[in-house]
Amino acid sequence: MLRAITLLGFAFLYAPILSLVIYSFNESRLVTVWSGFSTRWYAELLQDDQILGAAWISIKVATLSATLATVLGTLAALALIRHGRFRGRPALGGLVTAPLVMPEVIIGLSLLLLFVAMDNLIGWPAGRGVLTIVIAHATFGTAFATVVVQARMVSLDRALEDAAQDLGAHPLRVFFDITLPGLAPALISAWLLAFTLSLDDVVIASFVAGPGASTLPMVIFSKVRLGVSPEVNALATLMIATVSILVLAASFRSWRR
Incomplete structure (x- = not known):
């Protein structure tokens, strides 16, 4: 019975994929009628400037927003874990975790109103485009990055940092030589999570995107x-193949180690 339930669960998850x-290898344009094997749609995909342009925008936005979210999330985690009680700590913790439970429609609408107000007041950001999407994705990506880095930072042995400072190391040197390498797995995980969330988002991007800045999910x-x-x-098959290759490569590297 357990094997049957497991097979049904995997079939439910992976049969549509x-x-x-x-x-995707169907000759016919009708996706529900099989008329023969063909790779013509992959050739047409590589000639579709709209999809290729949107894919480049999505990769650029995801890379920038994930990097920004990881940096901000690391700083927020350092403030919440290492600096004890300070004025505004509950407010910072609430603001960091709020995007985790807030509907994306609310986040997108609030950011749209913010960008419009800032444009009217100070003239920046001028209009809506790639920059506004990066800021929006970094906003909710920071919340996820903070949670991931916090979980790792709690388990770090602070005795190593104290020993380095006792031996005369500058706090900045301690951070880059001991703290940062210890956080490296969490930083990579946080960056990949923020990158995936940005690459997958369509709701928030629909609010803050402008003409000529349509991401791949929007297209x-x-x-x-x-x-x-x-x-x-x-396109979906190529994305599945890319992700599968990366996961298999990471699993093989982990197995070898």
Whole structure:
């Protein structure tokens, strides 16, 4: 019974993905009618400037926002874990964790109103585009990064840092030589999580994006609303293949170590 339930669970999770991969090699434009094996949609995908441009924007936005979120999340975690009680600590903790439970529609709408107000008051950011999407994604990505870094920072042995300072190391040298290497796994995890959340987001980006700054999820969503295109299946298959290769490579490296 346990094996049957496990198989049903995996089938429920992966059967739709397998169907998507299979129909990405379909000759017909109708995604529900199999008419023969073909790779024509992959060739057309590589010639689709709209999708390629949106993919480049998404990768650029995800990279910048994940980096910014990791830096801010690390600083917030240091303040919350290492500096004990200080004025404003409860407010900082609440502000950091609020995006974790707040609906994305509320975050997107509030950021849109903020950007419009700032544009009217100080003229920055001028309009909405890639910059506003990066700021928006870094805002909610910081919350996730802070939680990940906090969990790792609690388990770090502070005796190593104290010993380094007793031996004459400057606090900045201690941070870069001892604290930062100890946090490296959490920093990588936080960056990858923020990168994935940014690459996957469509709700917040729809509020803060402007003309010429459509991310890949926004383009896919607009195409799917008019009907599922075989090019979308091909794009999804390439993304699944990329993620699978990275996961297998990481697993193999971990197994070898």
